[in-house]
Amino acid sequence: MTTLVWLRDDLRLSDNAALSAATDDADGVVVLYLLDEVSEHLRPLGGAAKWWLHQSLRALEHSLGQLGMPLVLRRGAAEEVIPAVARECGADRVLWNRRYGAARDHDAKLKTALRQSDVVVRSYPGDLLFEPWTIATQTGTPYQVYSAFWRACTSGHTPADPLPAPKQLTSVQRDIKSESLDSWLLTPANPDWAAGIASRWEPGESAAHRTLDEFLEDRVQRYSRRDFPAEDTGSELSPHLRWGEISPRQVWHRTLLTGGDVGMFLSELGWREFAKHTAFHFGPLEQRNLNARFDTFPWLFERDAGFDAWKFGRTGFGIVDAGMQELWQTGFMHNRVRMIAASLLTKNLGLDWRIGEAWFWDTLVDADEASNPFNWQWVAGCGADAAPYFRIFNPDLQQKKFDPDGAYVSKWAPYSMTLPQIIDLKATRADALQAYHALVR
DNA sequence: CTCCACTTTGC
């Protein structure tokens, strides 16, 4: 028996069910990563995500290499390339870990096609704590409210124990054709805008675990201060989770082992879970409003001067400008600052949330198919939330509250203090309230 | 059916 393991959003060796299942194969294993930029309905990766992917594949190549296992790189449509590679290496078994977004239609089709040509196909739990179909209300419908969702997850379910990394894998004897990672041009060359990203982040499985260790050693106990962006209490795990360099099950169990006041952190893992379950049931989330009532909402869809100012942190609202600079320079923005920046775009500038979501998609190293549009919709008011339409952040007040000594603003956008504010908060707030009110009336 | 609870915020 020869096994093809197809890695996707699971660029790790430990807690990788598909990879572990291949260890019993003595004839040989082929491990493949496929860059699929042609299949329909797959969202093209943003620039920052591509940068991360490149580094993460390098790290994966290295750790597989220590097991004597090459990483085969291919490009093309999964429905063509996977069967072709299976034929090339004489694989009679193909294994992968599940995806829960738009790609799962392709996976399902491929599974059927491979089985028709007598290839054994098995899929395993992917990058979630719980399979989406196992969490439902008493009437069997998906949850639409976070608190009830998370309550249901945490009472009555326990995430599976993580699997250890395989100790050995038998590589197939023959040479399987592989493309060169550099030829994919995932990292920018001219100009190299990724320097700031590279100095903040280290992709790869071992860095992911180091990041978790450092967080659990100390910052997790200050996590109640997570709303203060200058205090660096975040876990910094989001991009590692995005690429599956670490699994949420590993994070969950290691965190509980640490003990202490970890509930608040775990519930952030819960938000990630909720976004992904919501995308599974109702996605894709990046185009349609979850709440269809908002389909007639008069958001502007113009990438105008206001949008340009927002993009590059020149709005004159310090905390927003600082966040946008942090994003542009390092591929990341603090969670609360994301909410404030998104609120300014959707409520005060009156722009369509999809415009802001697309910018985040291109610039965030943790840009996630579910979390990113889910959270934008939450702020815009059309998402999975029973909150009132009049929840509009005031960036000046938010700054006073969460960056009281101005440390965050002076770190990222000290120039902002002298800029004029591009809109009048009071007037635009009133406009937004009126538009939202017209919708619910 | 009724009742609780809701990543709130701004004033």
Place this chain on the structure above:
DNA sequence: CAAAGTGGA
């Protein structure tokens, strides 16, 4: 302290 609508048991 009020703004308000609804998911979920």
